[in-house]
Amino acid sequence: MKRWVGLAVLIVLLLIGSLPGYPQAAPVRIGLVLSFASQPVQSRGVEEGLRLALEEVGNRVAGRTFELYREDDEGSPTVGLSKTRRLVEERRVDFLVGTVWSHVALALVDYLRTRDVIWIIPVATTRLLMTPERATPRMFRLVDTSDQNSFPLGRWVVHKRGHRNLVAIGFDVAAGHDGIGAFEAGVRAAGGRVLRKIFVRVGTVDYAPFLTPANLEGADAVYAWFAGVDAIRFLKQYDAFGWKARLPLYGGRPMVDEAYVSEAGDSALGVIAITPYTPLLDTPESRRFVQAFQRRYGRLPFSYEESGYTTGKLILAGLQAVRGDTSRREELAQALRREAPKIITPAGPLRLDRYNQRIFDQYVVRVERREGQLLNVPIDRIGQVAQVDVWQWWRR
Amino acid sequence: MAVVEAVISAYGLQALNGLVHGTVLFLVAVGLSVGIGVLRIANLAHGSLYLLGGYVAVSVARAVGLWGAGALGGVLASIGAGFALFELLRQSWARTLFAQVLLTVGVLFVAADAFRFVWGGIPTLVAAPAWAQGAVWLGGITVPVYRLILVAFGVGIAGTLWWVVERTHWGALVRAAVDDEEMAQGLGIDVVRIKRWVFGMASGLAGLGGILGGIITGVGPGLDLEMLVSALVVVVVGGVGSVLGTYLAALLVGVLDTVLTGNWPELSIFSLFAVMVAALMLRPGGLVER
Numbered sequence: 001m002k003r004w005v006g007l008a009v010l011i012v013l014l015l016i017g018s019l020p021g022y023p024q025a026a027p028v029r030i031g032l033v034l035s036f037a038s039q040p041v042q043s044r045g046v047e048e049g050l051r052l053a054l055e056e057v058g059n060r061v062a063g064r065t066f067e068l069y070r071e072d073d074e075g076s077p078t079v080g081l082s083k084t085r086r087l088v089e090e091r092r093v094d095f096l097v098g099t100v101w102s103h104v105a106l107a108l109v110d111y112l113r114t115r116d117v118i119w120i121i122p123v124a125t126t127r128l129l130m131t132p133e134r135a136t137p138r139m140f141r142l143v144d145t146s147d148q149n150s151f152p153l154g155r156w157v158v159h160k161r162g163h164r165n166l167v168a169i170g171f172d173v174a175a176g177h178d179g180i181g182a183f184e185a186g187v188r189a190a191g192g193r194v195l196r197k198i199f200v201r202v203g204t205v206d207y208a209p210f211l212t213p214a215n216l217e218g219a220d221a222v223y224a225w226f227a228g229v230d231a232i233r234f235l236k237q238y239d240a241f242g243w244k245a246r247l248p249l250y251g252g253r254p255m256v257d258e259a260y261v262s263e264a265g266d267s268a269l270g271v272i273a274i275t276p277y278t279p280l281l282d283t284p285e286s287r288r289f290v291q292a293f294q295r296r297y298g299r300l301p302f303s304y305e306e307s308g309y310t311t312g313k314l315i316l317a318g319l320q321a322v323r324g325d326t327s328r329r330e331e332l333a334q335a336l337r338r339e340a341p342k343i344i345t346p347a348g349p350l351r352l353d354r355y356n357q358r359i360f361d362q363y364v365v366r367v368e369r370r371e372g373q374l375l376n377v378p379i380d381r382i383g384q385v386a387q388v389d390v391w392q393w394w395r396r
Numbered sequence: 397m398a399v400v401e402a403v404i405s406a407y408g409l410q411a412l413n414g415l416v417h418g419t420v421l422f423l424v425a426v427g428l429s430v431g432i433g434v435l436r437i438a439n440l441a442h443g444s445l446y447l448l449g450g451y452v453a454v455s456v457a458r459a460v461g462l463w464g465a466g467a468l469g470g471v472l473a474s475i476g477a478g479f480a481l482f483e484l485l486r487q488s489w490a491r492t493l494f495a496q497v498l499l500t501v502g503v504l505f506v507a508a509d510a511f512r513f514v515w516g517g518i519p520t521l522v523a524a525p526a527w528a529q530g531a532v533w534l535g536g537i538t539v540p541v542y543r544l545i546l547v548a549f550g551v552g553i554a555g556t557l558w559w560v561v562e563r564t565h566w567g568a569l570v571r572a573a574v575d576d577e578e579m580a581q582g583l584g585i586d587v588v589r590i591k592r593w594v595f596g597m598a599s600g601l602a603g604l605g606g607i608l609g610g611i612i613t614g615v616g617p618g619l620d621l622e623m624l625v626s627a628l629v630v631v632v633v634g635g636v637g638s639v640l641g642t643y644l645a646a647l648l649v650g651v652l653d654t655v656l657t658g659n660w661p662e663l664s665i666f667s668l669f670a671v672m673v674a675a676l677m678l679r680p681g682g683l684v685e686r
Contacts, residue, residue, distance in 0.1 A: 037509075038617065040517035172665070200657070201665045203622050205420070205613045208413040209658030213537065229519030229616035236521055237612075242531055242538030263520045263614075 015149035027067040028319060028326055031087035033108075034123075038075045041259040042100045046122045046306030046311070050097065052296055055079050061316050062324030073099055077107030084108055088117050090225030094326040095120060097311055102126035102174055116329035118336065120314065122307040125253075127178055127387065128359035138333045140314065140340075140356045142281025142307050144276050146178040147390040149253050150225075152362055152382045154186020154276040158252055160364075160380065163221040164192045169210060169234075170225030170252065172199035179225040179252040185393040186322070195219055204230060207237045216247060225252035232264045239267035245335075248272070256367050258302045262374045268367045270376070274354075276360035277303040277347040278376045310345045317343055359386050403585055406515075410658055411651065418541045418650025419550030420612060423605030424623050426557065426642045427598030433637015434574050435598075437485055438493060440500040442602050443624030449474040449603025450522050450610035451515050458581035463525040470607045471600050478599020482592050503621060508604040512617055517615025518654035521608055546608060553601075561639060570594055590633050629668050633675040635682020645683050 019253045030050075034043035047070070059066050069091050073080030080099055087093045096112070096119045099105045105124035112119050113136055121129065121141040128134065130141050153216035157163045166187055176199060184194040195218055198210055216222065222243070226234050231254060238244050244267065251273040258278075261268045279300045289309060293301040301309070319326070320335035326332055343350040351359040362385055365376035419421060428442045449470040457466025466655045481503065484490065490499050528542040561567040572580045581587050605623075612617060626649075634645025652671045657664035675683075 010425065037512065037517075040440075040512070172662070198661050200661050203618060204657075204664065205626075206413065206417055206654075208416070208543075209410065209654045210661060212409055229614045229619070232519055232521055233614050236614075240531065240540040240542075260518045260520075263518070314527060 001365065002373045024123065025064050025324065028061075028095070028324075029066040029067050029069065029093040030097060030315070030317075031069045031071065031084075031091060031093035032072050033071050033080055033084050033087065033096065033104075035075045035100040035104075036070065036072045038121075039100045041257065042123045042304045044216050045259075045302065046097070046100075046117025046308035048297055049293070049301065049305040049310075050312045051308075052293055052305075053309045053316065055296070056292070057316060061319045062322075063085065064319065064324040064326075069093065073101070073104050075101050075104065077104050080104040081107050081111060084111065088112075088115050093117060094329075094332075095315055097308075098120060099124050102129070102178075105129055108136075112136075112139070118318075118333055121310050122311050123304060125178075126174060127182070128354075130355040130387065132355070135355035135357075137337070137356070138329065140336060140352070140358075142310050142314070142358045143303075144253075144358065144360050144362070144385075146175070146182045146252070147174075147387045147388050148360060148385045149274045149362055150179045150182035151186040151189075151278070151390045151393070152385050153364070154183040154192075154223075155190040156186075156274075156380070156382060157188035157221060157223075157255055158187055158192040161221070161248070163248075166192065166194050166221050166223055167196045167198070167216055167219040168194050168223045168225070169198040169200065169207075170223075171230070172201050175227075176225045176252075180223070182390065183223050183225075183252075185390070189393060192248060194223075202334065207234050211238060211241050211243055216243065219247060221248045221250060223250045223252075224255055227252075227254035227257070228260070231255050231257070232260060235261075235264035235267045235271065244270075253303075256365070256376055258300070258373075258375060261367060261376075264374075269369065271367045272364060272379075273367075273376065274362050274364050274382070275303055275376055276362055277306045278363065278365055278378060279342070280370075280375060280377055281347065281363070283346070283348070285344050285348075286346040300375075303347075306346050310343070310347070310350065313343050313345065314340060314350070315338070353386050353388055355387075357387055359384050398519060404447050408534070409539070410655055412539060412543065412547075413658070414651030414654035415547045415550075415647060416612070416650070417654050418647035419547050419631050420605065420609035421626055421650050422550055422554065422643050422646035423609055424602055425627040425634070426554075426639060427601040427605075427645055428624075428627045428634055428639065429631045429642045430594065433635075434570070435595055436593065438496050438500065439481065439485075439598075440497060440624060441481060441503040441507060442500075442599075442627060443622070444511075445477060445599045445602035445618035446606040446623045447620045448477055448507070448510055449606030450615035451511060451606075452603075453607040453610070454520055454522055454615065455515070457523065457623070463523065465605075466522075467607050471603050472673045474603025474606070475596045475600040478596040478602075479592060481599070482595045486588070490670060503515075504624075508617065508620055511630045517617055519614050519619075520608035521614040526612045542611060546612075549608060550643075553604075554639060557639045561671050626668060629672045632672055632682060635684050638682070638684040641682055641684030648675075648683070 036043045071083040096117050100123040119139045125145050127145045127147045168180045170180045240322045249271045256273045317339035321335035321339050340350045340352050348361050362382040363378040364380040366379050368377045431437045431439045452473040453466040453470030456469035524542045528545050531538045531540050573590045630646045630649050633640035649671050653668050656667040
């Protein structure tokens with residue numbers, strides 16, 4: 001009998017000893033809902049930036065490790081909603097990071113309002129999200145809205161470049177209408193005019209029909225809001241039809257995205273856009289981030305990577321403040337909000353407005369060739385732009 | 397003179413753009429039309445062959461440094477893929493129209509993911525050959541040289557195809573194999589071999605479209621479906637199986653679509669289909685009926 005008891009004690013001791021890092025707290029769960037297949041540039045950028053931030057602290061904060069769950073929303077609101085439900089209800093994630101598309105983000109608002117998960121938005125830019133009607137204390141958006149970039153760029157082209165009459169052309173979807181609307185508001189605020197607004201469908205193969213003398217007559221500059229292959233085609237064709245030499249081209253933010261602008265080659269050179277972050281930003285935090293990212297992934301980080309990285313930094317700071325206790329979500333959300341101003345991100349100090357919308361310094365950038373790669377080189381700093389300051393223009 | 401220039405710049409540019417658009421549509425649609433009309437194969441993976449041609453051309457041209465090598469590689473790759481697809485479609489379980497559609501749509505999706513895996517999700521443009529770069533002034537407007545060359549190419553390719561099908565021995569064999577398969581077999585014609593080659597050539601044309609058209613449209617995720625839908629519209633308008641009908645329909649659709657969207661951009665979402673509906677009402681059998 002004594003032998004049996006001794007053996008049992010031994011077995012129990014062995015079992016306890018084999019448990020790693022006893023006592024063990026469950027990992028913090030982070031769910032990613034991104035468009036990995038349809039928008040790989042943004043999605044991968046966010047994920048890699050986030051992973052880098054977590055790896056820098058050895059994937060451990062306040063005694064807790066991390067577990068990441070990736071889901072692809074396929075760019076569809078219904079798929080995005082069902083994937084989000086699964087992450088929240090089955091995986092019981094503490095943080096939800098997503099989405100890329102604005103229309104998918106908008107589809108999640110009503111559901112997530114009823115849940116206590118912390119929602120961090122790294123890419124979707126619609127101006128309709130972090131508003132008094134939709135924002136909750138558990139929502140944080142770390143990307144700028146078109147109000148924060150297109151509006152100031154519109155003002156800038158009139159004030160600094162002396163353009164008075166502009167023609168705007170862009171996608172016939174929410175993002176294009178938001179971007180061009182905000183740009184027009186900026187132009188008008190500065191005393192200029194937008195003569196014509198041309199909206200074309202996503203996936204337009206040839207822009208030649210729109211780049212006619214009749215459409216561009218009387219303009220002294222053009223503003224374009226396209227993304228992806230459409231942006232590349234537009235840049236190429238704008239150049240091929242000789243317009244680039246005659247009318248300066250300004251672009252919405254995704255127009256000259258570094259991830260693909262090189263595909264347009266020389267046609268993209270000299271195009272001016274606006275962005276809150278470029279790896280050429282010369283601050284200690286930016287330099288350190290660029291170095292670390294290059295060491296880890298062997299390429300330059302751009303604004304999406306910065307979003308993902310800052311997402312990670314914000315999560316880490318919040319967890320540290322609540323000593324790793326994710327059970328009380330209201331307190332966790334308050335901690336994130338409280339800790340945010342202490343974080344210096346690669347794009348500068350992290351500021352949030354009262355709706356938890358990030359406020360950025362915006363930089364006017366020009367596409368230039370640096371070491372064989374096309375990059376957005378800052379040529380002017382606009383300073384902080386809050387979405388609240390622009391809303392008055394929409395009420396007119 | 398000033399009046400002439402004004403007219404050219406107002407209508408000439410739109411007409412030229414329409415012809416360019418039409419030529420790209422023709423290169424994609426002719427293979428599809430031949431597939432459906434001549435071989436009775438509804439190949440919905442046709443748009444994938446367009447992308448394959450463009451992608452391979454970009455990769456080979458960048459690796460070798462010769463535009464011609466890239467173009468050759470792209471065409472050969474799409475012909476090869478066409479042969480493989482043909483073998484798949486010859487299986488006994490894939491012979492009904494329903495099975496063909498399911499199978500080729502499946503191939504379309506698998507190919508889209510495979511392209512994404514190999515070439516990434518970042519779209520790219522096929523470079524124009526060095527001798528076709530630059531622009532010329534025509535009556536007050538700037539026109540890229542490549543666009544003029546492309547329209548001429550279209551005429552040449554359409555003419556060659558028409559000649560091969562209607563005037564050569566090989567074309568006669570194809571027509572015989574299609575008109576009466578059993579009789580042709582009885583005369584010692586290897587019908588399967590002929591069909592395989594026709595399907596391969598149709599696929600090669602899609603690849604060529606991806607190379608010549610890809611200089612304007614670029615290649616990237618989503619373009620396979622984009623081109624497939626446009627090509628189907630052209631096939632419906634032109635009448636299946638006719639090279640001449642497809643060419644005329646492509647130019648007609650290209651010019652109308654360009655004029656409509658150029659003047660009313662908001663219509664661009666459905667202008668292509670408006671043309672198709674009108675054509676179906678006026679000539680239900682297509683422009684050129686077989």
